[in-house]
Amino acid sequence: MGISDLANPTRFLAFSGRVLPFLWGVSVAGLAAGLYLAFFVAPPDYLQGEMVRVMYIHVPLAWLSMAAYGLMALASLGVLVWRHPLADVAAKAATPIGAAFTLLALVTGSIWGRPTWGAWWVWDARLTSVLILFLLYLGLIALRRAVEDPGRAARAAAVLTLIGTVNLPIIKFSVDWWNSQHQGESIFRAGGPTIYSGMLWPLFIMVIAMTLLFAALLLMAMRNEILRRRVRTLELAAAAG
Amino acid sequence: MESLPHGDFIFAAYCVTVLVIAGVILWVVLDGRWQRRRLAELDAQGIRRRSAGKSS
Numbered sequence: 631m632g633i634s635d636l637a638n639p640t641r642f643l644a645f646s647g648r649v650l651p652f653l654w655g656v657s658v659a660g661l662a663a664g665l666y667l668a669f670f671v672a673p674p675d676y677l678q679g680e681m682v683r684v685m686y687i688h689v690p691l692a693w694l695s696m697a698a699y700g701l702m703a704l705a706s707l708g709v710l711v712w713r714h715p716l717a718d719v720a721a722k723a724a725t726p727i728g729a730a731f732t733l734l735a736l737v738t739g740s741i742w743g744r745p746t747w748g749a750w751w752v753w754d755a756r757l758t759s760v761l762i763l764f765l766l767y768l769g770l771i772a773l774r775r776a777v778e779d780p781g782r783a784a785r786a787a788a789v790l791t792l793i794g795t796v797n798l799p800i801i802k803f804s805v806d807w808w809n810s811q812h813q814g815e816s817i818f819r820a821g822g823p824t825i826y827s828g829m830l831w832p833l834f835i836m837v838i839a840m841t842l843l844f845a846a847l848l849l850m851a852m853r854n855e856i857l858r859r860r861v862r863t864l865e866l867a868a869a870a871g
Numbered sequence: 872m873e874s875l876p877h878g879d880f881i882f883a884a885y886c887v888t889v890l891v892i893a894g895v896i897l898w899v900v901l902d903g904r905w906q907r908r909r910l911a912e913l914d915a916q917g918i919r920r921r922s923a924g925k926s927s
Contacts, residue, residue, distance in 0.1 A: 680876045684884045691888070730895050734888050741884040745877045843892070850899045857906035860920065861913065868918045 637715050639856045646849040653846040660839025667832035675829070684742040686833055690840035691735040695763060696798055698728030698844065702770075703795045706788035716852070718784035719859075721791065722774060723851035727844065729767035736760060747811060755804035756812035759797055766794040780859070 636642045668686035675682035702724050708717025739757065740750045751757065770787050777783035800807075805814045816824045823830055875881060913919065 680878070680881065683881045687885060687888050726898075727895060730891055734891050737887055738884045741880050741887075745880050847895060847899055850903060854899065854902045854906055857903070857910060861906060861909045864910070864913045864918050864920065868913070868916075 639715060639719075642716060643853055643856060646853055650846060650849055653842050653849070657839050657842035657846055660835055660842060664832055664836035664839050667835065672829050672832045673826075678746060681742060681746055682829070684738055685829075686836045688735060688738040688742060689833055690837045691731050691738060692760070693837055694840060694844050695728060695732035695735045695760065696801060697841070698724050698731060699763060699766070699791075699794070699798060701848075702728065702791050703798075706791040709784050709788040710792075716856075718780075718788070719852050719855045720848070721787065722784075723855050724848055725767060725770050725774070725787075727847050727851060729764065729771065731844065732760065732764040732767055736764060752811050754811040755808040756801065756810050759801040759804050763794075763797055763801060766790075766797065770794075780862075 636645055664686065668683060672682075672686075674680050678685075702721045705714075705717045705721035705724070708714035709721065736757075739760075743752070744750050770790060773787055773790060774783045777786055804810060805812050825833070
């Protein structure tokens, strides 16, 4: 089966039904291994002490908050340019999941910040730009609820999503562009990670496992959205007689 | 967690993550069930997709 065959919702349902058990299995095994390494093998940080354990959940959540939005931006191009049948399904399904992951990135960062910085929140460039990302997710959910026609809602959401992509490089480079309270880039940087390998491996495993968890949730939400559209089509047909 | 310095903060971070993700999983599972039940109800009323006979 080629990737273009998945444009057909029925084929997508069959394909995702086969892939989902694998995604769940690898994700749960990866999370178990990652958490074991994070709590029982990785050493405490020389500056943060034991609070570094929060990083093993905060960094994957922060990565996925941006990755989900990036995926929505690609899907939005699919809606506006290629009119791919599943593009809006993917964009709509990813929005609440991305919002939940972004909220968790903010909350876990705040919990980390209280004992480390002495404050739950600072109006720092990184934190503020991630808060704007969360508000963008909420705006997209509200926009879809406000526009009744699904086609118009899809196009409006796609345009807003693409406008919002300007925030992604701001989040990524905020720690370089401004004098930020948030620590500088130590993982995804030119020249390789600067983090100690005993901490990098558990973090890497947690990032992969959380990404697979996100993928599993996204596929399930996309399947639900396809079924929701079928229900709507049938109800409209029934109402029309 | 008492022996771990700042254990309550670490515990809170993981707890809130588990709770929110469990909520998302529950929402996705229940939404799927509801959509499949609604499709089954429509099917029982004889309202089905034209292509339903060719593909599920």
